[in-house]
Amino acid sequence: MTELLNSFGFGSTQAIDIASLLLRVSLGGLFLAHAWLKVFVFTPKGAAGFFQSLGLPGFFAYLTIAAEVVGGVALIIGLWTSLAALLLIPVIAGAGWFAHRQNGFWFNNTNGGWEYPAFWSLALLVQALLGGGALVVSGL
Numbered sequence: 001m002t003e004l005l006n007s008f009g010f011g012s013t014q015a016i017d018i019a020s021l022l023l024r025v026s027l028g029g030l031f032l033a034h035a036w037l038k039v040f041v042f043t044p045k046g047a048a049g050f051f052q053s054l055g056l057p058g059f060f061a062y063l064t065i066a067a068e069v070v071g072g073v074a075l076i077i078g079l080w081t082s083l084a085a086l087l088l089i090p091v092i093a094g095a096g097w098f099a100h101r102q103n104g105f106w107f108n109n110t111n112g113g114w115e116y117p118a119f120w121s122l123a124l125l126v127q128a129l130l131g132g133g134a135l136v137v138s139g140l
Contacts, residue, residue, distance in 0.1 A: 020133025021078075027127060028075030030120070031088065035068035054098045067091050075127070078136025085128040092120045 009015050038047040044065060048058035067088065074084035096117030103109045107116040132138075 014134075016130070017134040020081075020127070020130040021135055023123065023127050023130070024075050024078060024081055024132060027085070027088075027120075027123060028072040031068040031072030031075065035065050035072065038065050038068075050099075056098060064091060064094075078132040079138050081132035081136060082128040085124040089121050089124050089128075092117050092124065096121065 006012075038044065038061065042050065044062060047061035047065065051061040051064075052058045068091065071084050071088040071091070074080060075088075096114040100107075100112050100114040100117055103111045104113040105115050106113045
């Protein structure tokens with residue numbers, strides 16, 4: 001089986017670069033989607049109120065929106081990918097800890113558990129370790 005996969009290029013440097021590109025664009029797109037949700041559905045003021053209901057300062061919502069937009073774009077275009085991924089880990093880990101931890105593990109629990117933010121945090125760490133892969137604006 002390994003020989004078959006190798007014959008199609010799996011495990012090659014080129015395949016790893018493409019895999020990193022796909023992961024990078026997916027992660028970046030998810031961050032932009034979450035920022036869009038906070039801006040256009042919940043509104044920044046509503047997001048700030050939600051953060052306050054969690055015991056966090058309301059202005060953290062605005063910082064989170066900015067981090068999601070800047071970090072999402074950086075990942076999509078491949079600008080300092082490893083650094084961007086590492087800097088986004090506290091953002092999504094914070095969501096898991098403050099917004100989802102009390103809901104249990106499974107994300108299909110009411111108000112979502114911490115399963116998804118935990119996986120997302122791990123995917124960001126993998127991205128940081130892999131680097132940008134193919135079609136990056138800047139290395140790192």
